[in-house]
Amino acid sequence: MVDQRSVVSCAFLLVVVGLLFEPTFEQPSQPPMPLVSPAERAALLELRSSLGLRGKDWPIKADPCFIWKGVECRNGRVVGINISGFRRTRLGSRNPQFSVNALANITLLQSFNASSFLLPGSIPDWFGQQLMSLQVLDLTACSVIGAIPLSLGNSTNLTALYLSYNNLTGTIPASLSQLLGLSVVDLSQNRLTGSIPTSFGNLGNLSVLDISGNYLSGSISPGIGTLLKLQYLNLSNNMLSASIPPQLGDLGSLVDLDLSANLLAGSVPSDLRGLRNLQKMIVADNLLSGILPDNLFPTLTQLQVIVLRNNGFTGGLPNVLWSIPKLSLLDVSGNNFTGMLPNSSSNANATAAVFNISRNLFYGGLTPLLGRFSDIDISGNYFEGGVPGYVGTNASLGSNCLQNVKNQRTLKECSSFYADRGLAFDNFGQPESTQPPLVKPPGKSNKKVIILAAVLGGVGLIVLLVLFCVVLLLCLRKRGTTTQRGVDVGLATAGGSPPPPGAPINFSSVGDAFTYQQLLQATGEFNNANLLKNGHSGDLFRGVLENGIPVVIKRIDLCSIKKEAYLQELDFFSKVSHARFVPLLGHCLENENEKFLVYKSMPNGDLSNSLFKKTSTEDDSLQSLDWITRLKIALGGAEGLSYLHHECNPPYVHRDVQASSILLDDKFEVRLGSLSDVCSQEGDTHQSRITRLLRLPQSSEHGASGSPTAVCAYDVYCFGKVLLELVTGKLGISASSDTNVKELLDQILPYISIYDKELVTKIVDPSLIVDEDLLEEVWAMAVVARSCLNPKPSRRPLMRYILKALENPLKVVREDSSGSARLRTASSRGSWNAAVFGSWRSSSEVVVIPGASTMKGEGASGLKHSGTSGSQGSGPTNGGGEHSSSRRRHSRDICPEPSGVHDVEKPDQD
16 A cells, blocks of 8 residues: 555655746736827827927827827827826917817827816816716816816716816816716815705715815705715815714714814714714814813824814813824814813823914913923913923913913903902912002092092093194194195104013024024025025025925124114014914024024025026026916915004004015915014004094105105005016016106006906916906906005005905906805995995095006096096096096996096105
């Protein structure tokens, strides 16, 4: 009998030998096949021509499947086209259009990616009718306009739709809910209106839904709660109202939820505890209220970011928040939360890096819990007691009731807050007075006091009336004198005095303290190769810190620059914090004759060198900022100046607003720089109020020295010049001398009329590609710029109204108000008009723009060409050459033209 183990061993050896001597037949990798379809080659060549693609990217003589960039082939057929970020030829850049009709002949096309490639025009209807194989459509940031075609609902193979950062209008078509294979839908940063289609609940495969930054209204559809595969949901920056639907708690796969900047009201539903995988919860800037449910957070153990700021939440913070292990950001600022901070002994897992509970009603002492956070903001509460050592230097403690800390609340505020809650206040660590107040018994002495007070009050009232009459006579006399001389009454120089020498500045609140050696190393010992420019307040150098952070360092030579300049800037940064100002990272003050300020570097420089940039070193062609980016820059600048003028108390004046002071980060967000001239308008405020009371004109904005005074109207004038640069593309308007500015305005302003859109086309930057809707926005910005450039400072609009006009530019120029429902402002068109530009409608005042002498006869012109040079019209006029009262009753105009220019006034020196 044969041994069984021997048989097995022999069989194993045979198998091994067979494998060793078996010939190997490797499947050779198939080489890419050349394009086999003549129709598709013709279509690609047609696409190359219609889009103006360069021969460098798509060479005619080469096979597309082998050489052409972004062309993907399979089995000799084109299945993918990616022209993302391609540059056009010079000829193609002159008239770019959405000319992709040739795609219809590429029948197997599965992916078309044109992100960041300019395609001004609307998406053709045939996209959803002929590109039946299309799976991915990416038109991100292509300047696409118009509505999303309903026919896209026929592209049943579509899995990803990217249409963000365009100018799409209309509603979200419900037909998209037919695309059951959709995994990604990104319609963010457009102008879509209406509501979220309820039928979106049919998209069971959806994992990403981003429709933020539109004008969507109505409630959040509960049907979204059926999208069980959804991981990313962003509905922020819309006008969604009602409450948060509890059905959102069924989204167990959701990782990122952003519902911020809407009109959501009510409380946070406890059903959201079902979001077990949620890492980011942002519901800031809404109208939410009530108490946070105690059972909401125990199951949300994956949370890393919680942002609930600027709502109306009340009660205390759930203690379970402090035990979430991965929490890195907690921002509940701007609510009505109250209570005391817990001790860290029961909250050992709290490890968040950023902790912001500012502007609430928290009280009590500071606990060791704060020692676990690297960035703390507890300002605007009612904390008392001393500041322990575990509270680091990177902490904002203002507006509390703390001992030995600057900028705290008053004793009356703190005592009243604690007394209302039946709590004892520590009186800032000072012993309270135990002596009871003296109370005199009622009697004759009280009557004498009352009589004496009445007599003194009457005498005081008479003295005040006499003083008022004397001031009135002096002002009227001064007005008469200046009228005879032909010069308007001016304001006294406010100047914005720097902090007095003895006034300490809290340098710990204005960034880090760098050593001189660190700055030498960062700038290559201030090598001239790193010199950016010689500014009037110091020389600017680029540099890189040891940790790799790029910075800009200002070197201030105190031998040639006044010490007050850098102290004034440091004082400004110690008091003001806003996202629209260039971040100050720190300072170096160790040298006696040289001081250094360190700012975060802005990747896109400033507006003066970013409006046009060379596309490459190979040629001299320039790439111009598109209109959407220009409008974004205008909005950012207006927001920063509006904050200075209207949200600071006292108001601040920038005094150096020009293209070079508008810095741009990597996303072209505005960060205002050149802050060494910023000063307070406090000395000017009372005088301007008296002047307005006496109805005297304010015109002069320069003191005796010729430097601009601290009046907000001066910033408005300078900002108007920046707006003109954005519209016309003429660099240097905002930095030109007074003489050059007047010459430029003489050439430009006659073509800006609220009554004729076509005129503005003669001054618009020729490199801008704008359609009819965008031209209306350009026209509106030009009209706003003209109102800012009014030679009378008192007749220029306030910056907060300029910001509102730029946020809703179409409302400035459109007669009908049908579209106003989707605008964020709830004010009526008439009242908004009167508030913003009402000074231009004064029938008794003549408003003239600089260079108005070139527009003789404009007062007699009709509505259509009131801004043109020498235009003639048949509009009714009175005997004085002004428009008749019937014409003036046209009160719905947002920004009317001046009533006439036959009496030419000398423009003020801005």
